[in-house]
Amino acid sequence: MNTGTPTQSPIPRLAALRYRDFRLFWVGGLIASIGAQMLMIGVNWHVYRLLQGDAWTIAVDGRDIAINGQALGLGALGFVRVLPIMVFSLLGGVLADSLDRRRLIIGAHGVAALFATLLAVCTLSHHVNLAVIFALTAASGAASALYGPATDALAPQLVEKQHLTNAISLTSLEWAVGSIAGPALAGIAITALSLGSVYLCSAASSLAMILAVGMVRHRGPTGGSGVRVSVQSLLEGVRFTRGTSIIWGTMLLDFWATFFSSARTMLPIVADKMLGVGVQGYGLLSTAQPTGALVAALAMALRRDIRRQGTLLLGGVALYGAATALFGLSSSFALSYALFALTGVGDMVSTVIRGNIRQMRTPNELRGRLNSVHLMLALGGPQLGELEAGVVAAVLGVSVTLVSGGILTVVLAGWVAWKYRDLRDVDRA
Numbered sequence: 001m002n003t004g005t006p007t008q009s010p011i012p013r014l015a016a017l018r019y020r021d022f023r024l025f026w027v028g029g030l031i032a033s034i035g036a037q038m039l040m041i042g043v044n045w046h047v048y049r050l051l052q053g054d055a056w057t058i059a060v061d062g063r064d065i066a067i068n069g070q071a072l073g074l075g076a077l078g079f080v081r082v083l084p085i086m087v088f089s090l091l092g093g094v095l096a097d098s099l100d101r102r103r104l105i106i107g108a109h110g111v112a113a114l115f116a117t118l119l120a121v122c123t124l125s126h127h128v129n130l131a132v133i134f135a136l137t138a139a140s141g142a143a144s145a146l147y148g149p150a151t152d153a154l155a156p157q158l159v160e161k162q163h164l165t166n167a168i169s170l171t172s173l174e175w176a177v178g179s180i181a182g183p184a185l186a187g188i189a190i191t192a193l194s195l196g197s198v199y200l201c202s203a204a205s206s207l208a209m210i211l212a213v214g215m216v217r218h219r220g221p222t223g224g225s226g227v228r229v230s231v232q233s234l235l236e237g238v239r240f241t242r243g244t245s246i247i248w249g250t251m252l253l254d255f256w257a258t259f260f261s262s263a264r265t266m267l268p269i270v271a272d273k274m275l276g277v278g279v280q281g282y283g284l285l286s287t288a289q290p291t292g293a294l295v296a297a298l299a300m301a302l303r304r305d306i307r308r309q310g311t312l313l314l315g316g317v318a319l320y321g322a323a324t325a326l327f328g329l330s331s332s333f334a335l336s337y338a339l340f341a342l343t344g345v346g347d348m349v350s351t352v353i354r355g356n357i358r359q360m361r362t363p364n365e366l367r368g369r370l371n372s373v374h375l376m377l378a379l380g381g382p383q384l385g386e387l388e389a390g391v392v393a394a395v396l397g398v399s400v401t402l403v404s405g406g407i408l409t410v411v412l413a414g415w416v417a418w419k420y421r422d423l424r425d426v427d428r429a
Contacts, residue, residue: 016167028212035205037182042198084142093372108147113206120199179290187283237369262385292344316349321409328402
């Protein structure tokens with residue numbers, strides 16, 4: 001394995017950054033993360049503006065019920081994003097275990113750059129509508145479903161095993177930093193330039209990831225010898241995931257928690273209608289959750305070891321739900337920002353611990369396929385949750401959606417803590 005040998009002087013913290021290949025991979029991933037977040041914010045705001053003022057009524061038992069078109073449209077984005085992930089992620093996992101993971105990441109990011117460029121061209125030429133946005137968003141989701149499992153599976157190959165936990169924490173930190181910079185830059189670009197410029201930046205970020213991965217020297221085996229692109233290989237990964245109770249339990253916990261408490265797609269309505277802060281406030285509010293995640297990720301990355309992981313995992317999920325419920329009740333921007341930041345803290349604690357458990361207990365030849373199942377659940381939960389939130393918010397209001405979802409998440413964490421003692425008692429991965 002060619003990982004780019006670290007220097008001999010001991011570095012007790014941030015050990016994974018001692019490896020040249022991992023540094024390149026991390027920087028490229030950071031830039032790509034910024035671009036992905038810019039794309040998400042841009043598309044959300046684009047759909048919100050296109051549906052400005054749209055509202056419908058439906059008759060139920062002789063009563064007219066108002067339907068908020070913007071909430072329904074934003075919720076539909078969740079479905080548009082998750083459908084290609086459900087369709088293509090298992091294929092992406094098999095490809096990650098049978099092909100060169102570097103080449104797969106490069107190729108899929110090239111496709112993602114193409115779709116973002118097409119969206120920019122359609123927007124700048126004023127040939128864009130909801131159908132175009134939804135179609136290209138779905139296509140971008142398909143590309144991420146192909147490179148996602150390979151990205152997660154390649155990272156552990158770039159560091160020695162004793163530094164894997166730190167590598168996972170740093171990867172989570174990369175997402176948090178990107179999620180702060182991306183929404184902030186998107187808000188500035190929308191205000192000062194145009195939505196088309198946001199999409200062009202996203203395309204450029206994918207090209208940066210291609211360059212970084214292309215410079216990685218690692219050429220070791222990716223998956224196992226004899227792993228072929230077949231239904232049998234796909235099912236082998238699913239069986240391993242389902243048969244490893246600790247891994248499967250953490251995945252299901254994350255899926256249901258994010259299904260109930262996902263709030264990001266509703267942020268344009270929260271910012272504009274509940275808090276009255278407009279697009280710039282929306283961009284700033286979008287940074288709250290990743291800011292909390294950044295603080296948590298830094299704290300965990302700087303630790304030499306993480307103890308009582310089961311308790312921390314369940315506590316993180318409970319914090320995520322409680323903060324979401326209170327966020328739905330707030331009418332103060334400062335309080336809303338703080339509460340949304342706490343959801344990021346809880347989610348990041350859960351993310352790092354789940355990643356430790358998943359990577360430590362999975363053989364390299366199965367990492368791509370296991371990560372594909374994780375991708376389906378980790379992204380499917382919040383995206384389906386956003387669809388559910390959009391439907392409920394369209395009828396009952398955003399506040400009801402957030403409060404009820406947060407309470408259900410807290411109840412879920414308590415039930416899992418009571419039901420699954422083996423997960424609660426996990427000390428180290």
